[in-house]
Amino acid sequence: MRNRIRVLRAEREWSQAEVADRLGIARQTINALETGKYAPSLPLAFKISKLFAKPVEEIFDPASEE
Amino acid sequence: MKTPNPTTAANRRYAIEFALSMLAYVVVLVISITVINYGLPPAWKLVFALLPIIPIAFVFAAIVRYVGSIDELQRRIHIESLALAAGITALLAVTYGFLETVGLPHLSAWFTYAAVMVAWLIARPFVARRYR
Known part of the structure; x- marks a missing residue:
């Protein structure tokens, strides 16, 4: 599943x-x-969401299910 | 925030527990073999023959604890490779069983154990590669 973890991590x-x-x-x-x-x-997923202080759906893209 | 990472801690604890158990195994094995060769009554022979099972049980406990405390993906990789190892071993065991019916020598149950462990070891990097 595509997500923005790398971007969010880089921002910080x-x-x-x-x-x-x-x-x-x-x-x-x-x-x-x-x-x-x-x-x-x-x-x-919720731990990740808490860490980056963003809702789960702003981090993970459900449309990109592999 | 400097809380210890449970996955890293699990790796370290497993390495220590495994090393200690294997050390205990070697010591107990040497004692067991020495004592058995001294010529004991059969009941005592049985006790000493089974003694090395205790440190092996500690290895098993260490593996169970390890797999239970690493993160979900690392656990999944281990379980998937263990499932593959079980399947591969089953195939090998059945294949050899058929070969025994046409005259190949009967093998010890020890080989099953070795097959599972070797297959687990080999399967792991292949399973891990799927997540890289």
Whole structure:
């Protein structure tokens, strides 16, 4: 699923490792999320939404389901 | 915010628990083999033959705890590769079972264990690559 995680992360000048630590996930996982290879669970999606202070639908694009 | 990352912590804890369990396994195995070769009554032989199962059970517990505490994608990768490993092992076991009916030597149950572990190890990077 396409999403804006990479853009939001870049805006805040956070590294993948930083975001991974803030979310309690592996760096490989944040990479898989950013490239759209992996769609997160609902709880993780909400954690991401909280971290970037944006609603889930502003981060993830449901129209791009792979 | 400097809370420890649970996934990173799980990796570290697993490495430590695995190393300690394997060390205990080697020690117990050496004791077990030495004692058995001393010539014991059969009941005691059985006890010492089964003793190395205890550290192996600790390895199992460490794996279960590890898979339970890593993040959802890493868990998914492990479970998918374990499922593949189980399938591959089943295929191999059935194939060899048929070969035994035409005269190939009977193999020990040990080979099943080795097959699952090797197949899991091989399957993991292939499964992980799908998420890269």
